[in-house]
Amino acid sequence: MQTKSKGISIVFIPSRGRTKILRVSPLFIYLLCVSLFTLLFFSFQFFSRLHQVKLNYIAVSSFSEEEKQQLLSEELSVMQDTLTEINTIHQSNKDMTSGIANMDQETRKKLSLRENKYQYAVNTKNQRLSSVNLTLNPTAIYELKDAVSIQNQSLKGITRNLEIYSLAVNDFIAEQKKMPIGYPYGNAYNISPGFGWRRHPVFGTPDFHTGVDISVPYGHGLKATGDGRVVEAGWNGGYGYMIRIYHRNGIESLYAHCSELLVNVGDTVRRGDIIAKAGHSGTATESHVHYEIIYNNVKVDPEEVNRAIEKARAR
Numbered sequence: 001m002q003t004k005s006k007g008i009s010i011v012f013i014p015s016r017g018r019t020k021i022l023r024v025s026p027l028f029i030y031l032l033c034v035s036l037f038t039l040l041f042f043s044f045q046f047f048s049r050l051h052q053v054k055l056n057y058i059a060v061s062s063f064s065e066e067e068k069q070q071l072l073s074e075e076l077s078v079m080q081d082t083l084t085e086i087n088t089i090h091q092s093n094k095d096m097t098s099g100i101a102n103m104d105q106e107t108r109k110k111l112s113l114r115e116n117k118y119q120y121a122v123n124t125k126n127q128r129l130s131s132v133n134l135t136l137n138p139t140a141i142y143e144l145k146d147a148v149s150i151q152n153q154s155l156k157g158i159t160r161n162l163e164i165y166s167l168a169v170n171d172f173i174a175e176q177k178k179m180p181i182g183y184p185y186g187n188a189y190n191i192s193p194g195f196g197w198r199r200h201p202v203f204g205t206p207d208f209h210t211g212v213d214i215s216v217p218y219g220h221g222l223k224a225t226g227d228g229r230v231v232e233a234g235w236n237g238g239y240g241y242m243i244r245i246y247h248r249n250g251i252e253s254l255y256a257h258c259s260e261l262l263v264n265v266g267d268t269v270r271r272g273d274i275i276a277k278a279g280h281s282g283t284a285t286e287s288h289v290h291y292e293i294i295y296n297n298v299k300v301d302p303e304e305v306n307r308a309i310e311k312a313r314a315r
């Protein structure tokens, strides 16, 4: 009985019957104490944690709702901006496409080329992109934006090339207009005599005819055969009253035996402008125009020049 003295004895004394004695070992008491303490500790931990979670939940659930709305509206606003941007680029693409078509038509008209069969196909219906028609799918919208931007870049390239081409065509046409073409009056059938050796109509001696003579009724207008600048306008011996026009690259045209001059030195003239009136001033028997083409100070046959031009044009 001595060994059990370290423990605790619990004595039950009921109002009736026998008294009961429960012996409890020290290990049991120790375990009980540890268990109680652990339970108490974890309970406290649990409840304080639960409280924290509750607080957090309240805070998070109320805050995140607002934040969610805010985020959504921000996202929506970004999407709307992107759509607006796409629409702007799309509109500019449409404008560019019609600009390209116009430029193409104009250039073709200038060069007397056939109309382009290629269609600058842009649906002319009002193709405004609407956020309503699109599922609000950010990936699709950014892909669309990329596609529209790439189209924009390529259209810009085409526009730039066409502008350069158009400028080149304008230069080419301007240069073409500076070439003396045709005759100041009538056509090749009115020429007598032509360029080359002949017997001089007044002196009866062999004479090199440096131009072509075209019969023109007295006082009738003489046309400039190409765009250029008047470099001589006045009396010049046997030529009588004459005009000389500088065209380009050493090419000049000359109109002699006029009765009246209508332009002055320094004037700019265009092909077809009436520059003088026909007559028989200087060494001439009847009213006609003596027409010359001069290339680098050498007189050349106007008929040959015109034939060469016709040949080149037919190509």
Ligand SMILES: [Zn+2]
Binding pocket: 209, 211, 212, 213, 289, 290, 291
């Ligand atoms: Zn002549």
